[in-house]
Amino acid sequence: MEGHPLALHDVMFIPALVAQASDEQNKKWLRRAQRREIVGCYAQTELGHGSNLRKLETTATYDVSTQEFVLHTPQITSLKWWPGGLGKSSNYAVVVANMIVKEKHLGPHSFLVQLRDEITHQSLKGITVGDIGPKLSFNAIDNGFLGFDNYRIPRTNLLMRHSRVEPDGTYVKPPHAKINYSAMVRVRSHMATGQGNFLAQALTIAVRYSTVRRQGFIESGEQEVKVLDYQTQQHRLFPSIAKAYAFTFAGYETIRLYEQLLKEVDTGNVSLMADLHALTSGLKSVVTHQTAQGIEQARMACGGHGYSQASYISEIFGVAVGGCTYEGENMVMLLQLARYLVKSVEQIKAGESGKLGPLVAYLAVKVDGVDLEKGVEEYMKAFQHVSRLQTWKASEKFLKLLKSGEKREVAWNKSSVELTRASRLHTRLYIAETFKRSVQEVADPRLKEVLTDLLHLHVNYELLDMATYALEDGFLSSSQLDYVRDQLYFYLAKIRPNAVSLVDSWEFSDMQLRSVLGRRDGNVYENLVAWAKASPLNKTDVLPSVEKYLKPMMNSKL
């Protein structure tokens, strides 16, 4: 959970080679990387810039006389800063640098760069490398810094699957300007399942503990109740169980799409890139945000013991919440999706709705109302309505500002909060749709019934959460919202008997969970006492600090 120094080797270094190095280059590098003869990381972010890649300062200048690239970090803000595994573990890196050929700045490109000697592991001349220090979490990973002092690498270390620099400095452009961003798109495609997994771990701990913990009464005179029987506890935990499943289903789809994209790009077809970029930008942002919120609620649902490291939920939170920042800060990525949504609105306004992709086609179709009692399909129409409403509202605001003479970037900035709202609603629609489709495909009828309950819980919870939008234009009435609330409470109670099975079905071992509260055997109190006794502070009855600090103070006559 705390991370692994080689995580980025598998998560980004190897995938960057697979997607961006030519077959010939990979004959040299890929097998060695897969066998871990060389260990690598993905070095892109700098001290001064992470989000705005076009402003990266590390340069790779082509020297035609020696057929080498000269890597250089001209100032302190150009230092690579943050890459996982860079500080101490890696001897190679895929380095993203602004490529300069014949004095022309050609934008960010990826290079394979040796950082350390393969035998001694000492950093090479011209390289400054080290660890950036402790973080909120992930402290088993050596996130690092890296500087280059006119460090030379062969021309052939530019990753050349999609673009090339010939020996004479002729540049061959890639088929899509952003194809070098593929390693990021891959991780974003995987993040929904990854984050769903973090959320699932925290929920397993909280749900199990909530069946052991007894506190207070629902009906007087009986045994104290398991806290999971409180409606408030169910409301805190069960919608997140539904989300953990929903994120996993959505993630399977984006992983499949990324794999399809890789195949298509190899045949020269880059048409899926814009769609997948928009989709994964939104999904990554919504999923990480909701996961962090869900984990924090799971921690609070464990009361005081949730605050102890014995629960392990704080560590899960620390790791998961990093996802709100890495692979593109959430606001920045929501705004990437918003570009796509605004473009779609512009297409509709231009009478080109037929050209819209399947995920945005609903933006052109107005629905007057829904009959929620007819079931989940009607909820989908309601989600479409609120997303469409907000997308049009935010887009019109932006377009109006443009028309009034504002510069594009200024108009964008003045509309950006509304635009991020549209992106979230669009993404939540996508999550609900994939959840619905995935549940429909389940073959086992008993499993399908339980997952359908979770789906119902999810759509009612979500609709209530975004009700302001639907009430604003009278699309939903207050009596319809009362119906949604009743349904929500109905499904909380219906799910209660299956709650433990739903979390147990994720099959986390005690070793994976590392939680005293969430252990399978349920012996929470015995294990908590044993855990506390093992605390380093309990090794001796009287601490040395008593002699050194407490006694002089306690004996003082002042």
Ligand SMILES: CCCCCCCC/C=C\CCC/C=C/C(=O)SCCNC(=O)CCNC(=O)[C@H](O)C(C)(C)COP(=O)(O)OP(=O)(O)OC[C@H]1O[C@@H](n2cnc3c(N)ncnc32)[C@H](O)[C@@H]1OP(=O)(O)O
């Ligand atoms: C097996 C995997 C398991 C995963 C589980 C996770 C657990 C692992 C644990 C830890 C791992 C942590 C690893 C972390 C790694 C990192 O953080 S690496 C660094 C990540 N950095 C970022 O994400 C930077 C974010 N910034 C950007 O991506 C870009 O700067 C940008 C915001 C997209 C903007 O780029 P740019 O300025 O170049 O482009 P724009 O002018 O804004 O847009 C121009 C058009 O290009 C389109 N575009 C942009 N990007 C893409 C893309 N990737 N694909 C396709 N199209 C793209 C954009 O939409 C514009 O299009 P338009 O003009 O039509 O609107």
Ligand SMILES: Cc1cc2nc3c(=O)[nH]c(=O)nc-3n(C[C@H](O)[C@H](O)[C@H](O)COP(=O)(O)OP(=O)(O)OC[C@H]3O[C@@H](n4cnc5c(N)ncnc54)[C@H](O)[C@@H]3O)c2cc1C
């Ligand atoms: C755990 C962890 C692991 C990481 N691993 C790696 C790695 O392996 N390799 C690597 O290269 N990097 C890595 N990073 C770096 C990470 O990718 C960046 O930190 C991330 O992309 C955010 O960029 P930033 O730090 O520049 O944030 P900033 O962009 O400085 O964000 C600060 C604030 O500015 C806002 N902001 C910025 N631009 C805009 C805009 N255009 N519009 C509106 N608001 C904006 C943001 O929303 C945010 O609120 C890692 C980071 C973390 C936390």
